[in-house]
Amino acid sequence: MLLPFLLALHAVVAALLPPLARVLGTRVFVVACLPPALTALWVLAHAPDVVAGQPVTSAVTWVPALDINLEFRVDALTLAMVLLVSGVGAVIFGYCARYFHTGERGLGRLSAVLVLFAGAMLGVVSTDNLFALYVFWELTSITSFLLIGHDDRKEHARRAALQSLVTTAGFGLPMLVGFILLGQIGGSFRISTLVADPPVGDPLLPVALVLVLAGAFAKSAQVPLHYWLPGAMIAPTPVSAYLHAAAMVKGGVYLVARLAPGFAEVDPWRALVLTFGMATMVVGGWRALRQDDLKLLLAYGTVSQLGFLTLLAGTGTQVAATATIGVLLAHGFFKSALFLTVGVIDHQTGTRSIAALSGIGRRMPVVAGAATLAAASMAGLPPLLGFVGKEAALEAYLPGGDPATALPSGAAAVVLVGVVLASVLTVGYSARFVWGAFSTKDTVAERRVPRPAAAFVAAPVSLAVLSLAAGVLPFAVDPVAQGYAAAFDTSGEPYHLALWHGLTPALGLSALVLVAGALLFHRRVTVARVQQALSRWPDADRGYHGVVHAIYVVALRVTRLLQSGSLPVYLGVILATLLALPGARLVMALASGDVAPPGAGGNELRFWNTPLEGVVALLIVVTAVATVREHRRFPALILVSAMGFGVAGLFVLYGAPDLALTLVLVETLTTIILVFVLRRLPATFGTRPDGWAKRLTVLLCAAAGTFIAVSLWLMTAARTDPPVSLGYTSLAREAGGDNLVNMILADFRALDTFGEVVVLATAAVAVTSLVLLRRSRVVEETDPGPDETEEERAGARTGEGERT
């Protein structure tokens, strides 16, 4: 199958576009048309097979070790999506060639990213592997980020781009977790396998579904994550038309529709989809009613329609599934037609504000006709595709309308009311769009605008006509819908997309909706006043900024707390952890009796061997405490060395005079060296902890010391085998020596000793060379610097002299 090649073609063409743009100017978009157009043709060629229930598949192995395969599967749902993504995409790309001026900045980049985006979107809807889906999904997030922020000189554009990326890619991550869970409990990462054999009953399944839905909702701009979509209207209009009518936002709907056959029955799937979908429908429609900017009006309309689509796609019944395909295609056609119309108006008049447009309908009758057709489809007027889809949608929630309905009748009734309410709003804002864009308003001065070129208008007109054609000939679309809806149980006669089902309740509701919507538009002044009077609802956009700001504030606080830059604090943290982990474990072991204090095996605890030890211990304790309390550096140093001598005294009392001697030497030497260092430092410690910091320090240090002491005590007392040194005594006698230590050093382990001597000698040589370095290598010194440096040098020289 060709699909992987078509995907690669997108990438290749995208790479070629930037250099081509320099030569071709805006005609580069004609080249950009090629990959999506070819894809659309390819998928149409396969359409008969696909709707007959034989999906086209192919597989490319990407990372077999991690079970990531590029498996593609084109079934009815994918077919519908590809028609939107590639078919509508090709039309929009052609439109771009006329929309942009030759001098436009970054045309090469824009066209390349658009084609990349189209390729990524194609991947999203055609892959059969959860991870490949995620990969393509994030690619669409990144490319849409670049597209929305196309005009990078505008602060507003940059913010909107970042906002959309943070929202869609950010919520893509929980979705990834959901995918991992889903694959783990389902035993496969292949979507078709998972949907065909869902791991129902697994306790983790609801968690996985909630996470996946979070990602889908963010992508499809469901309340309360819808804020990014209106913000993203800063993008060039054709980009908006593509991203928000045909492609990107449909990604979330696609995912819901893709998983619904397997998981719609699992709680809380339906509750979530219905609640969020309905809220989005109503909120979007309500806000669309009061927009002045035509593009924003369409944006909120899109939010509303996306809610509608999510609701339908997630319901998971045969009728709803049929309606999903109908509304999906209808929305793709009419919304892109409307966006492109706005693009034409904006391009010719330089404004999109309802309050500034007047008489456009007379100047551009063809555009007005196309837009009216598309808006009628949006409002659900017969005989357009929008009407066919909406009929099916109403049917899905009518009591008794869907024989296989899985909804409790109460819920179905609530949803039905919601759908009707949102449809009324839709009719209202559709009418308002046509009126606002094309009517001649008495209060607004008419503009003289140039007529758009025929090629420029061709794109919106063709899309609007497509809406009409598909509505009049619903049997062209119906097989696709049936192909998708076949996945759901249907006990009775399957529902078909058609213009006329007879005098059904759904038809009555449709009429009611149209009348109420017309009324809403007729009383638009009153509606506007009501909207003004209502206090503003909590703004989701402000919510986003609030969350981002909160992360900053928390991060700042935590940073200030953790990143003090103070060495004692860092050390304190390490010590505290030491106490918390092994320390706590030791205390627990002691408390539970796992570790008995030594003294059991005839090795009783005794205070001292001679009372002299007590005296020395007292000396050590006193000097230690005094050191901590001392504020001046020099006395503190003296006290520390006194403590060292005390320890040496202990060694003497324990019969190790050689060790004691070494210690005394080391203590003396360090004291002397430190004295020289101290000469260059202030007399007292600059900063000392005070108050609770001091208490905490004392406590922490005391605890750490106690912990080390106790574990040393336990360790030395815990002995299972006699020490190996006992074996040396006889050997020492054999070798003719009395001093065991000497025998070991000079005889038994003489080679080791030799090695140590070499190391010591090397170290000594190194130290000497370091000390002499300043003499031999020193660069000619210039005049002694001012005051303090001179003093320092003097100090340094004296110190050096003493040492050498």
Add this chain to the structure above:
Amino acid sequence: MIPLTDSVPAAAIASPVITEEPPSIDYAVLSPMLVVFAAGVVAVLIEAFAPAARRHSIQLGLALASVLGAFVLTVLQVGAMPDAEAGMAPEEVAGVTTAMNSVAIDRPTLFLQGTILVLSFISLLLVAERRSGESAFAAQAATVPGSEEERSHVLAGSRHTEVYPLVLFALLGMLLFPAANDFLTMFVALEVMSLPLYLLCGLARRRRLFSQEAAVKYFLLGAFSSAFFLFGIALVYGYAGSVNFADIHEAIETGGSTLFVGGTATPLLLVGIAMIAVGLLFKVGAVPFHNWKPDVYQGAPTPITALMASGVLVAAFGAMLRVFLMAFGAAVADWRPMLWVVAILTMVLAAVVAVTQRDIKRLLAYSSVVHAGFVLTAVVAATPEGLAGALFYLAAYGFTTIGAFAVITLVRTHENGPEAADISQWAGLGRTSPLLAGALALFLLAFAGIPLTSGFIGKFAVFQAAVAAGATPLVVVGVLASAVTAFFYVRIIVLMYFAEPEGAGPSVIRAGTLTGSVIGLGVAATLLLGVYPTPVLDTLLPQPVEAALEPGMATEDGFTR
């Protein structure tokens, strides 16, 4: 004091063993390390005898040649490893131990050593880079910053070619650290690796006080952690009666020594594990032992930061994996809760703190802490898949991070100025140098784990392993932390491409051949490992034949004993 009496029954006395034969050492297996060590020693001699003018080129040539040679030797050993074929016992496809079982050369070791060698080679290129006669290192580190003496050294063009032997010795430690098969060797490796690094950290040419502060902090905190590590070794020795990993593993399985009443010494083992963990977690920079990382990464000369962020991290995690999966593999239930807590803390706290960072090197330091948390999830998994995922992650992260630091060395506040530390100074880089900004953007996207970069595959591998091992909540935290980190990576990209520069914007030094190739290698590795990771993953994952043959066998985790 130990009573020196003959009254102890002769049978009970463990008589000292008199060794007559030297231990057999398989020099071929150790050859990569020996080559690096020999080069380090020779480099010291060069320092003493070679004329000053030619010292730098000789040192650089020697260092690069030895690293390259060691890499070739490592690759040859990989080729010599027996391939797993059906019907072979797991021992046959495992590696070998040598030098009295103190060093284990098996697949994970060879992969880690190869990775470390490549990363060090790249870092050496960065170390060697000089622009207008200026390297990243101080002219004479012994002078007081800002003094006349310092200036005269700068004017005289003094340079520290000692950097090369120091890097080589540190590299020796890095190579030995993940290969060590007993705790004493591991401790020696730890110190051999760390001591030169402490020094190297203090050698920055600019902002020398920062640099020296970093060195002091790193040294003091590192010394403390090493002490705890050593203390832990003693405790574990008390439990197992051996420092050898295989013996410890066996001791844990059979219950260890009977030190305490009730015939158990488990508390000793647990306290020992915790203290060893302190030492290892400090080296990888996990919360709460991460505090040194931002300060040190910021203060150290950027090429050394690159080396620490890549090679040292790989080595430290390699050692950690060996210790926890192999030596303490049988006590997994005991240490897993602790690492759970550490991993969660690491990912969450570091991600949150990273958001507020304004200094690019500090930011990358915190990002490195977060990444350590991600790898820890694979350690928590404690499965062969987790090991493979962690190894892949480390390699992928190493290349990306070196590339990122290489970019940092090029962006300056103004002509001949210091590196542009504050990220606000990076505004508009995308317009002045689109290629450089594009490379950095790629690295940042890889850090964020965006598909088609190596970061995605790595994250995927570790998270999948963790989920398979039942650590799903950990993965959820990890994914949320990635969301937060993605935010600040993207913020830098937005800043580079979309923000108006303040004043003239950053000044970019033209990338020399060395830095240019470093960045190019980083980009290539990031893309290659992201698009086509299969060859690497296949070598890492345990061969199916092993797992199928004897699921309970010791070499299941891929380590040899």
